Amino acid sequence: MGKVTGFMEYERLAEANLPVVDRVKNYKEFVLHLTDDQAKQQGARCMDCGIPFCTTGCPVNNIIPDWNDLVYSQDWRGAIDVLHSTNNFPEFTGRICPAPCEAACTLNINADPVGIKSIEHAIIDKAWENDWVTPQVPNHKTGKKIAIVGSGPAGLAAAQQLARVGHDVVVLEKNSRIGGLLRYGIPDFKMEKFHIDRRMTQMEAEGVEFRVNQHVGANVQADALLAEFDAVILAGGAEQPRDLPVPGRKLDGVMYAMDFLTPQNKVVAGDTVPNQVMATNKNVVVIGGGDTGSDCVGTSNRHGALSITQFELMPQPPEKENKELVWPNWPLKMRTSSSHEEGANRDWSITTKELIGENGKVTHLKGCKVEWKDGKMSEVAGTEFTIKADLVLLAMGFVSPVQKLLDVFGVEKDNRGNAKATTEGLDSYKTSKAKVFAAGDVRRGQSLVVWAIREGRQAAKAVDEFLMGSSTLPR
Ligand SMILES: Cc1cc2nc3c(=O)[nH]c(=O)nc-3n(C[C@H](O)[C@H](O)[C@H](O)COP(=O)(O)OP(=O)(O)OC[C@H]3O[C@@H](n4cnc5c(N)ncnc54)[C@H](O)[C@@H]3O)c2cc1C
């Protein structure tokens, strides 16, 4: 613990953001990492608790008190080594993790938690600036070959871990670029894509082979992979979006959020996307109050939408949680993202009854208020309304993986249609099919980047044990 009285002396300091008027003019990141002095002071707020609840709150179990202390003493090299020991990609999580660790911080009981994510962000940026992120090339090869289907954070974490213990790892990706939702879901203004590119360079030097435009179950056959490789990890994500079965769903201008977000990321990357749907001068309605919906708000603002309204079916959460009841768990409370700060009307307890159009194009949305009792929803009489809607973006989450990926391997599914595999014990991450493993959203359902990294790491250890009888990889 760097400074015994730090938590009493220093306030939590949020990272600075570029002003809204400037940042909505482009797709660049706008969150500035802490300066060295600021990070030192924020690190000093850590109390180095006997039981570090932050570490258990973090899905990759980052050893947070240790790197807080190292940053306090300005040992940045030591800090990145500790951080990398549990997290392959802190530059992703330091930018886009919702930081469940901070909800679990002991200071959060009666004060503002340590700004853990901002310190993580500062450490990894410093490490890249100083060329401390270098390939860890294995000193022996095992001769074992592993195919990883999907290049999101789960696939990338698994690939890096397995390559570092000497296996030949091939990552197969159906898209033309590597990164999964990091690349084609999460907008550049939250995380620019050069972060993925430079990790790819590192991983290639470590021995990972990336193959793009490889759609397993379409132009690549599952049987061929099973014949060629000693193990296969399915890391294909949960790509099946939840639909909105209301009259008017098929009108032009009603689309899944991903069909709106992905083309924009491609355009930022320099691709030409014919017929890209733009929000420019449109009344945009986003249905769904989560991360994906918030990203649609941010992107619509950058397109220059006329108005943006976001509806959520669930009731408006409380402004503040009851900490005595929920700490150290992730609380349900009102969250306002940076995209919301850029401008949007938000409303809760709203259901969509109908989408209305003219000449095949959506023009209005008809909805009403709902109320929730004992987990059941009912419409509130007399609350019907109609609003203008030229573009309706469906951001109501993802129900499961695309079933075909699981079917071509013949793996058993759980009752939500995910690949069935436990995370504990001798069979961890193993599917019902011999030598086929599953990790990330394809196994746990729609989740977070940090959970995908955790599962990729743990699945890598399970595969290493399966192939070699034991493993030196951390779990
Ligand atoms: C718009 C949006 C914003 C988000 N924002 C955040 C955020 O801010 N913070 C956060 O923590 N989480 C966020 N998430 C969630 C997070 O992105 C996911 O939980 C995470 O990416 C899951 O990682 P994964 O590796 O399991 O799968 P994915 O990232 O989905 O990657 C799966 C990859 O597998 C490929 N694939 C699928 N099937 C095949 C096949 N048959 N053959 C070959 N390749 C295949 C896909 O093309 C994809 O590249 C967001 C999600 C979305 C949709």
Ligand code: SF4
């Ligand atoms: S990865 Fe997420 S939960 Fe873990 S320390 Fe970083 S911000 Fe916190």
